Amino acid sequence: MEDIFTIRDLNLYYGKNHALKNMDIALKKNKVTALIGPSGCGKSTFLRCLNRMNDLIENCTITGQIIYDNDNINVEKYNVIELRKKVGMVFQKPNPFPMSIYENVIYGPKCQGLTDKAILDELVEDSLKKAALWDEVKDRLNTSALSLSGGQQQRLCIARTIAMDPDVILMDEPTSALDPISTKKIEELMETLKNNYTIVIVTHSMQQAARISDYTAFFLMGEIVEYDLTDIIFSNPAQQQTEDYVTGRFG
Amino acid sequence: MLAKTKKSEKKRLLFESLYRLSVIFSGLILFIIIIFIFASGFPALKEYGFFEMILNKEWSPNATDPQFGLLYMVLATIISTLLSLLIAIPIGVLSAAYLSKMAPKKIKKTIMFFVEILAGIPSVIYGFFILKTLVKIIYDNGKYIEGVSGNSMLAAIAVLALMSLPTIITVSVTSLDAINKSYDEASYALGANTIQTIFKVDLRAARLGIMSAIVLGAGKVIGETMAVMLVSGNAINFPGNLLEPVRTLTSNIATEMAYASGLHQSALYATGIILFILIMILNYILLVVIKRGGTSDA
Ligand SMILES: Nc1ncnc2c1ncn2[C@@H]1O[C@H](COP(=O)(O)OP(=O)(O)OP(=O)(O)O)[C@@H](O)[C@H]1O
Ligand SMILES: [Mg+2]
Numbered sequence: 313m314e315d316i317f318t319i320r321d322l323n324l325y326y327g328k329n330h331a332l333k334n335m336d337i338a339l340k341k342n343k344v345t346a347l348i349g350p351s352g353c354g355k356s357t358f359l360r361c362l363n364r365m366n367d368l369i370e371n372c373t374i375t376g377q378i379i380y381d382n383d384n385i386n387v388e389k390y391n392v393i394e395l396r397k398k399v400g401m402v403f404q405k406p407n408p409f410p411m412s413i414y415e416n417v418i419y420g421p422k423c424q425g426l427t428d429k430a431i432l433d434e435l436v437e438d439s440l441k442k443a444a445l446w447d448e449v450k451d452r453l454n455t456s457a458l459s460l461s462g463g464q465q466q467r468l469c470i471a472r473t474i475a476m477d478p479d480v481i482l483m484d485e486p487t488s489a490l491d492p493i494s495t496k497k498i499e500e501l502m503e504t505l506k507n508n509y510t511i512v513i514v515t516h517s518m519q520q521a522a523r524i525s526d527y528t529a530f531f532l533m534g535e536i537v538e539y540d541l542t543d544i545i546f547s548n549p550a551q552q553q554t555e556d557y558v559t560g561r562f563g
Numbered sequence: 564m565l566a567k568t569k570k571s572e573k574k575r576l577l578f579e580s581l582y583r584l585s586v587i588f589s590g591l592i593l594f595i596i597i598i599f600i601f602a603s604g605f606p607a608l609k610e611y612g613f614f615e616m617i618l619n620k621e622w623s624p625n626a627t628d629p630q631f632g633l634l635y636m637v638l639a640t641i642i643s644t645l646l647s648l649l650i651a652i653p654i655g656v657l658s659a660a661y662l663s664k665m666a667p668k669k670i671k672k673t674i675m676f677f678v679e680i681l682a683g684i685p686s687v688i689y690g691f692f693i694l695k696t697l698v699k700i701i702y703d704n705g706k707y708i709e710g711v712s713g714n715s716m717l718a719a720i721a722v723l724a725l726m727s728l729p730t731i732i733t734v735s736v737t738s739l740d741a742i743n744k745s746y747d748e749a750s751y752a753l754g755a756n757t758i759q760t761i762f763k764v765d766l767r768a769a770r771l772g773i774m775s776a777i778v779l780g781a782g783k784v785i786g787e788t789m790a791v792m793l794v795s796g797n798a799i800n801f802p803g804n805l806l807e808p809v810r811t812l813t814s815n816i817a818t819e820m821a822y823a824s825g826l827h828q829s830a831l832y833a834t835g836i837i838l839f840i841l842i843m844i845l846n847y848i849l850l851v852v853i854k855r856g857g858t859s860d861a
Contacts, residue, residue, distance in 0.1 A: 363752060370668060393754050401752040407745035410768055419763070420753035469749070476753060 316341040316480060316510050317362060322376035322386075324357060324366070331357050333534040335376070339527075344502065344511045346521035346542065349531030349557070355514040356404075358531070359482050362512065363399040364392045381479075397424070400473035404485040406465035408457035408472070413440075413449050416457045416468055420476040435475055443471035444501050463494025470501065481505065483513040487520070499524055518558055522546050530554045600839065604832030607631060616833060622799050624819070624827040631830040633837060639802040639809035640841065643716055643795075644785050647723035651784075652777055654724075655731030659773075660761045662732070663739035664747070675736065682729035686783075689726040690790030697721050698794055701806060710807045714796030717805040722790045727780035734779055738772020739765055774853045781849065785842055788813040812838045 317339040324332035332354050339345050347355045357366070364385060366372045378386040385395055397420075408416050417436045418426075426432065436453065440446040445467040449460070457468055466486060473481055483502075487495040502511060502524050515521050521528055522542060529539040530553075538545065538554045549555045608616065611631050619632025662671050702713030746768055750760040766773065788811075796808020797818060810818075816831050816838075823831055 365748065365752060368748070368751065393756060396752055397754040403745060403748065403752075405745060407743070407749045409746060409749065409764055419750070420755070423753065423755040423759045423763070472749075472753065 313343075314341040315339060316380065318377075318379040319361075320377040320379070322358075322361065322374070322378065324354075324361065324375075325373045326357075326369070327371045331534050332361070335536050337529060337536055337539055339510065339512060341510050342506065342508075343526040344506050344513065344524055345527040345529065346525035347512065347514045347529050347531060348516070348518070348521050349537075351516075353531040354534045355531050356484050359401075359484055359512060359514055361386075362480070362482055363396050363401055364390075365401065367392060397476055398478050399480040399482060400476055400478035401482045402466070402469050402473055402484070402486045405489050406462055406469055408460070408465050408468050410456065410458055412454045413457050413460070413468060414453040416472050417475050419472060439471040439475040440468075442474050442505070443467045444497060445471055461494070463490050463497060466490060466494065466498060467501065470498070470505075474505075478509065480510040480512065483511065485514050485516060488516065495520075518546075518560070530557060532557075597839075600832055600835050604829055604834075604836045607826055607829035607833040608836070610826060611830075616830075617837060620801070622815075624823070624830060629826065631826075631833070633812065633815070633834060635799050635801050636810050636812050636815050636834070637837065637841070639716065639795075639800075640785070640811045640813075640838070642802050643719050643723060643791075643809070643811060644781070644845075647720045647727065647784055648777070648781055650720070650724040651727045651731055651780060655728050655776070655780070656735055656766070656773060658728075659732050659735030659739055659776075660766065663736045664761050664765055665757060675733070678729050678732050682733055686722070686726045686787055686790040687793065689722050690793035693718050693722045693725070693790075693794050705806060708806075710804070712796060712808065714794055714808050715806045716795065716802055716809040718794035719791045719809065719811070720805070722794055723784045723787060726787065726790060727784050730783055731776045731780040734776035735769070735773050738769040738776065741772065742768040771853065774849065778846065778849050781845060782842070785838075785845060786813065788817050792817060812841070 315338040317337075319335055319337045319339075322332055322335040323330070335358065347358065349355055360366045361374060361378060362380075366374060374386055376386065377384045380395070380399070383390065409419060411419075414436055417439050418432050421432065421435060426435075437446060437450075440449065445464060448464060449468075457465065460468060466489075470481075470486075487498050490498070499520065502513070505511060506524075506526075513521075513525065525542045527539065528542045528545040530537045530545065530549075530551075532553060538549055538551045540549070545554060546558055549558065555561075611619075616631055616633050617637055618634055619630060620634040621630035621632045622636070623630045662674060666674070698713040698715070698718045701711065701715060701717065705711035706713075742765060746764050747760055750764045755763070791811055792814045795810065795814065797810050797814055798808040799810045800807050802809045812834050816834050819827070820831050
């Protein structure tokens with residue numbers, strides 16, 4: 313099976329704080345990989361390495377190789393804009409722009425210079441349909457995105473990411489701020505999305521990880537303790553620490 | 564427990580009435596000022612007519628047939644205000660965007676330290692600075708041209724633009740800093756670059772704060788008197804040439820009030836009324852712009 317990301321000897325420091333330690337992991341193409349682990353163990357930090365979002369943080373040093381599509385993206389000269397076009401991200405808290413629903417969806421493509429109204433219209437409909445939001449908003453595309461419910465906002469953020477036609481979608485606890493019904497909708501959505509995209513998702517919900525992911529990586533204090541098929545991690549993990557964590561006996 | 568809530572309820576009532584009193588007090592003072600100025604300016608307005616005053620270009624209060632035309636001063640005030648804002652707004656807002664969104668923390672801190680000092684120094688100092696620089700340059704290069712003495716509308720505009728910049732920058736930076744960081748993250752994660760993020764997201768999201776920065780800057784500019792008098796030449800001219808002296812409405816009041824009496828004095832109060840109306844119009848325009856910006860998105 314093909315790997316989309318190959319990470320070799322990754323180390324990350326926030327100033328002097330050694331947040332990621334000697335990580336080696338290969339993420340599978342067109343699969344859902346879940347990152348689990350206790351708070352502060354570096355899941356978000358790791359995820360943000362994959363689209364170089366840590367560039368925005370002053371004093372953050374990253375060493376090692378992050379190979380995406382046969383290129384090491386962890387080098388200064390790598391074109392981050394091209395990377396982020398291919399590796400999209402959905403955040404923990406829904407963060408639509410304070411603009412209309414329509415403008416939110418076309419934001420990324422417009423930044424790339426796409427202006428043809430007909431193409432944009434089509435893109436909006438297509439992306440919102442893929443994000444299972446079209447039926448709920450098709451009559452009010454020009455109203456503010458902030459008028460949507462939290463769950464709808466999060467699906468809008470997914471639609472906005474899909475509109476870029478990425479290869480990979482990174483999701484950092486995308487349902488932690490949502491009610492169970494919205495959560496279920498987004499989980500169903502991921503089920504359909506995984507046919508076309510590689511998904512890497514951080515989650516604190518063991519059930520969610522077990523339900524939706526093909527692979528699971530268990531993080532602990534800046535290290536990857538175990539990485540395997542989700543079935544194995546949850547039924548027969550190799551490490552005691554993993555077993556303790558997934559069965560809730562941790563700490 | 565119950566006694567405690569009663570106590571805090573009393574406290575709340577006390578503070579509420581205190582707030583109410585101070586609002587009434589400041590409202591009353593404003594009202595008295597307006598009444599006073601209008602009453603004092605009324606004789607001149609009645610004698611010459613409001614439109615005669617703003618459409619007549621002749622100001623000769625001490626002639627045997629005195630004239631109280633403010634046209635040139637109204638125009639000088641409007642033009643110098645608009646041109647200085649035209650310079651200060653883009654520079655101020657772009658500097659704020661750089662400081663808030665692009666500059667490394669250390670550089671931002673250092674620059675903001677000085678900008679905040681500049682926002683606090685008296686505007687006469689800016690006048691003094693322009694007097695020794697721009698006015699001198701204009702004089703040195705143009706003294707053989709008739710009417711050019713260095714003191715000019717250009718110098719006044721420079722002073723106004725310069726003195727409003729620190730206010731526009733600090734208020735804009737504050738509002739840009741206050742917008743949710745997650746907007747920036749979303750924008751970058753969608754493949755936008757810094758410039759796109761600033762123009763498409765940040766400046767839009769911080770629009771209200773930036774508008775109030777502009778309103779504050781405009782208020783400073785239109786009311787400025789001493790610094791302008793220092794460099795404008797203070798002569799009543801049609802403001803058609805940037806290099807020639809002009810007089811603004813505020814300068815007119817400040818220059819002549821000390822010795823004016825009778826109808827002349829009333830005409831100076833009327834100048835104040837017209838300035839007051841101009842400020843109202845300016846604020847109204849800015850408010851409409853803000854409202855329109857507010858409904859088109861968000
Ligand atoms: N911007 C930052 N600056 C400095 N240190 C940071 C920053 N972000 C995270 N850290 C530190 O890096 C470590 C890992 O944080 P991270 O956010 O990746 O954890 P996490 O696994 O996502 O936790 P959670 O489950 O609570 O989201 C923590 O010790 C945290 O304090
Ligand atoms: Mg996290």
